[in-house]
Amino acid sequence: MSDAVEAPSDVAAAAPAGRPGRTYLIWALIPLAVLGLAIAWLVSTDPLSGFRNGAPPVEKVTFERTILGSNGVRLLVRAGGSEPMTIAQVQVDDAYWQFAQDPPGPIARGSTAWIQLPFPWVAGEAHAVKLVTNTGTTFDHAIAVAVATPTADSMSFASQAVLGIFGAHALRWVAVQAHLTGVDRGEEVLANEGGKAEGGDEESHEGDEDGGAVGERPVEQAHIAITEAFEKRIEETVHGGKQAAAVVA
DSSP, rough: OOOOOOOOOHHHHHHGGHHHHHHHHHHHHHHHHHHHHHHHHHHHHHHHGGGGOSSSOOOOEEEEEEEEEEEEEEEEEEOOOOSSEEEEEEETTTTTOOOOOESOOOOOOOEEEEEOOOOOOOOOOOOOOOOOESOOEEEEEEEOOOOOOOOHHHHHHHHHHHHHHHHHHHHHHHHHHHHHHHHHHHHHHHSSOHHHHHHHHHHHHHHHHHHHHHHHHHHHHHHHHHHHHHHHHHHHHHHHHHHHHHHOO
């Protein structure tokens, strides 16, 4: 009889045990539901539409590279505006020129594109390039002195290799000369009389300063030789570019 009376109380005690789990689930779903409603409201109402006044997007172009060759002028440009921009026209020296863009189409923010112009540039002269977008915005780029862009070929690699070998031999020559200068100084001290070799601290200090100055002369000569070689190579390159331009003209 007692067992029959106690059974209902056990069922009643076990029933509330499942309620806390459901309560936690409900409280966890409420924030997600509120977030979903907020997102739906933002998408449907578009609260930022009041700030749009019909003004054109901000456009910005950066000229990163200019290549002058036998086939014209190539420009590498990067778009930095708020929206993709489209290059509609290109002017060179206030004259419109046909151009090819790679890749074609609008240039996205942060992306680059090559602009190819079949413009017959003149070596040594200045040229002005102007890009015109579809919104009418213009971007200027000045070529102060038109010089053919060096290309990587076998001759350029050979000249660079010769220059590197020359620089290595020059540095080795400097090291040998500095070592020989020190040896010569040591022999002179040993050949002198004992009293002169045991001179005061002031005289030895002055001798060290003079020896340092003598040791630096070969270094200066090597720097001068390397600088002259660089200048000669640059003059040959510029002169060769001018001759090629004259032949093309």
